[in-house]
Amino acid sequence: MTMKTLLPATMLLAAALGATPARAATEISLFRFFGGCSDEYANVTDLSKAVGECGIIQVLANKFNAENKDGIVVKTQSVEWGVYYDRLSANVAGRTPPDIAVMHRSVLPNYQVRGLVEPLGKHFATVGVDVADFVPVAREGVSANGEIWALPFDLHSLLWHVNADLFVKAGLVDEKGQPKLPGSPEELLRHAETMKARTGKAYLAIPSQADPMPTWQYLSWVWQQGGNIVDAEKREALLESKESREALRLLNVLYAAGHANRKHDYTAAQQAFLSGEAAVLINGTWGVDVYAAQARNPNSALKNYVVRDMPNLYGKEAVWSDSHIWVLPKQSKPDAAKLKAALTFLKFLNDHNFHWARTGHLPVRASVLASAEMRALPHRSEYTRTATIATGLPPIQYQRALMDLLINELNSTWLINKPQDKALANSQRAASSILRRSRRR
Amino acid sequence: MNRTFGDRLILVLVIGAAFVWMMPMLWVLSLSLRPNEELVRSTAGILPWPKTLEHFATLLRVSLTPRWLLNSVIVAFGMTALTLLLSSLAGYAFARIDFPGRRAVFLLVMAGLMIPEQAILVPLHAMLADWEMHNTYFSLIAPRLAGPMGVFLMTQFFKAVPRELEEAAELDNASRLKIFWSVMLPLSRPALTTLGIFTFLFAWNDFLWPVVTATQPEMYTLSVGLGSLQGNFAMSEGLGFLMASAVFASAPMVILYVVFQRYIVQGITLTSGK
Amino acid sequence: MTVTSVQDAGSRPHGLARYRDALSGYAFLAPFLAFYAVFLLYPFGLGLWMSLHDWEIVGDYREFIGLLNYQELWDDPYFWEALKRTLQFAAITAPAATVLGLVLALALNGPLRLHGALRAVFFASNIFSVTVVTLVWSMVLNPDRGLIANGMRAVGLEPIAFLADQDWAMPALVVTTLWWVAGFPMALFLAGLQQIPPEVYEAARLDNASRWAVLRRITLPALARTTLLVVVLQTVMHLQVFGQPLLMTRGGPANSTRPLVQLIYETSFRDWRSGYASTVSVVLFVMMFCVALLQFRLSRQEGD
């Protein structure tokens, strides 16, 4: 049996080694989510051919590998989104961090406070990344203690993706014939009733199973009331505040009245919107490009696609947002050549910030934002306020743990009818124990 | 004994159940042999196949699967060989050498049977992180050598070997090591085979520890690698590919099972301490 | 598991020989003991120590907080939820696997080659890794393109999203697990059946015992020890459930399938709270220890 198993194994080993490209001068590892599409875009280096987050970042890497003069090879490791941070922290905890990693701005404090990421200010100056070109909100998002800790890549936030035809049909239009969005919770419910009555379609489609979307909507509504879920100064959770109760109440009212389907997951919600079964899809900036492309398809049920900033229901403009940023994890054995290679790649990414913005995300460079090609992208004029009303949690640690527990608890109010007060009380308790450590440091 | 109607009925029912039992496996095998374009349309039916081997070709060509296979082979063989060595050495000492503190040490070791792997997962990770040893074959193998089950089995086995054999060897001027190596080890072939197969199965299928310690795809074992593919497969276009990975990962076990079925079934009674 | 004593009727050597034996004894043990101490005993102790700390897996933050983790555990709804789900899962799966294994063993304890082949079929699923099993069953249960969905559509039923459905997720995991493990208790029961002397059955036939009477009066009582063993082994095993929910449901929907091990894994590697995760580990250890102790007590009584 030994021989029987060993022989093919040896042959496979030979095959595997043969298939590995010869070691380049400098190989750096890139750790990212956005999905895996290395097969689809195996040898594509033409950015114009790339579509969607995965395609664009993959082609950017391909292009860099093909064109850089320093013999740098970026080896992408794409990790499925749901386990990305588990993997990243496992790698960092295991002392085998990647050379470059993508991250959300909200996660950065965890790493920055522990000294797990390389400070980049000086390096950016060296390789020529112009920090002053970052829009202020983006720059602040990656700054702490007077230092820059990451390359901001985008600003993404929630949008309301709208099927204009259904709004017209329901008569929910303003004087210009454009979809009219609600300005208060009561109006939202009225509109939803009208939509149901006149078109027979649901007003909202929102991924509600195993998805953070409703929680992001909830956060937006909390902030619109002038509240928050944490007190950044005292590092205390405020999950049982009246703003929090109200935002959760509204979500549940919508589900209960059938204005949104509580059983939809991401795919199903998106499908409901694309097939004209729902008037509004609550999803992020990353969907714009995809839905616009869908609407151009003559067979699509969605014909008149428009985008809207998050409507203000409570008086204070706010919408949940976050950023994708690139960090260089601190290595236990620093390697100057790898560091330089990684910085070269960051510079390359920054130079191509516009291409990333094609996904629908907002670019972070003032020069790109103001550029003509940016303005030429479809629908961008429809959500200009988002950049200014984008809100995130205060820069505290453990945001991801907080969000995870919040998502779990909130989801269970509509999925298993957990009493809302109980869900918030549970969240409050769990959040407090998380924040306790944040206070202690 | 006459086959009664009842016996026949039971047999028919069990055959039906076995067919249902095998369905998932056969279906997955069938999916792995059908082109993706067809699978997008329909996944129904089991026949006709095989239609294509493209998924397996892709598997070997573009993915890391061969590398994972290699890792699994190294880990499984390494763990098996070392477990056999350590367990038989220790088992021999416990069964046959009368040294002070034997009883206490044996109890201490057997107490380890009570410690589930999950209970030490986190500290073990912290420890190997301190050593900067994650993502190595060492980290995949070494912590799995500490389990006392093999020692227990080998102790039981060696205790059952007639003492005279060893005494004869002692009279034949054999040293302890010589007795162990030339007499006891060859004698324990059946026990070693059983323990070896079980260790191999365990190593091959191990998930919890490898998923924690192997964080870089190059160091995944097949089991972990397959797990990493699973995340978004419901939407995946490459369903056939995914199923081919599953078939690929389990094929060595199926072969092992077919060849060693007798030992495996025997071994179960052994491992249960009967 | 019976831990038998190694003390046997050997003599107590003295003097030179005794010294030689001590030396060789520990020399033979040394390799294993080294691994045992470093990779089992030490981590176990370290785990206890960590549970008294705020200890982060990333970075080097660790602060002694006494029993605070245990206090928080007591107040932690996620822990209780996970504990409940773990016990629920084990309480369904262990007896079900036992009964299924027993039924299969009784049906397949025959002399024909066919019996052997069928035994091999039912046992075969046991040899797959958890990732293969979950991959297969995620696909089988898939509401869109799954085997069961195909079947349901064929008879005009609406497919069920088993793994995303609050009511179906846990049963789906149980069924998956049963398919995976049932061959093991079957093999144990078959071994148990082999140990019943055939004369007993022959005597029963002479006594005109019915099939049912033979089963109830002879076979089942003879399998009592095996049954206890199977139940305990299965319980211990299923208290450790991890891969199936992690890979099939991620603990969802709405936390309804997250077991303790997954909580440990996530708390430590997702939330970085290794100290707290260690606390949960300690609880898991105590639980399994109690089951083992229970088995010890029961098998003792059995032996009397």
Add this chain to the structure above:
Amino acid sequence: MADVLLRDVRKRYGAQEVIHGVSLELKHREFIVFVGPSGCGKSTLLRMIAGLEQISDGEILIGGRRVNDTPPGDRGVAMVFQNYALYPHMTAADNMSFGLRNIGTPRAEIEERVAAAARTLQIEHLLKRRPSEMSGGQRQRIAIGRAIVRRPNVFLFDEPLSNLDAALRVQMRVELVQLHQRLDATSIYVTHDQVEAMTMADRIVVFRDGRIEQVGTPLEVYRTPANTFVAGFIGAPKMNLLETRVTAASTGRVEVALPGGRAELAVDGRALASGASVTFGVRPEHLRRTAGEGVFRGQVKALERLGRETLLHVTGTDGASLIATDTGDSPVRIGDTVALALEPGSGRLFGGNGAALPPAAASAA
């Protein structure tokens, strides 16, 4: 020169002593049989000589060398085990040569010695086989062969024939004795079978409870057992032992009462008072049916017709029972009443403590 010398050898397990100070001298080329009921310590003593058991106290010398702390392999002894203890994974040849290989004997010499032993034992055709492919008798020969090739000074046999069937056992008994005579070594043979002891031994050592009861040639042990235990243990059927009383005692003569009369024995009776309790022992072949008075009278309760002779189980009126021999064609039937006479000069007398009373001649000196 004594080849094996035991001096006050003791064996203790914890607080319990199982061998109580055994001293024994074995001569070169002697065939010694240790006999005794199971648990009497004979095997333990053998294993102590082999070095497989530690000696708690006393000393053992082999060829004049103190071997208390010598490892078994270096004592110049070879052992044949009850279960043969052949290495199951080795061929017969490998089994036999294993010891020689371990001490680095040259290859050619190993082959020569194995061949020689195989010739002696007529097992040449078995050399390539493994133990599992051989019969019990064949394995036995291989085990002996393994001992022979080592050319030991002392052969140790631990009940080597007990796993063989009766016919083979008889044959092997003879062969072992013949083998012993050809070899230049001392043999120590442990058995619980007194027939083996009688037929094979130059000298018998009878053990009981970790002590030597008697040492002597087979005939000495048979004829003049040192005590009631030896008397009962050696000989089949065993010696008849009757509890009785002294009716008259003098320097060279003791008279005891028997159920059918009185018997006179040439024993030093000075220490005995009339009426003292003693045990009278007589071998069955020394009791004959007689038409006259005899010394014992009773009813025949059972008959064992052995062909060459017939054993009569006779029970007296007072319940005492003994066995006598009669001719092969004895006309006696069960239920008959017979009288038994004592052959002149036969019979032994044992004192209250079971020890044989000294013969009259000894006391005269």
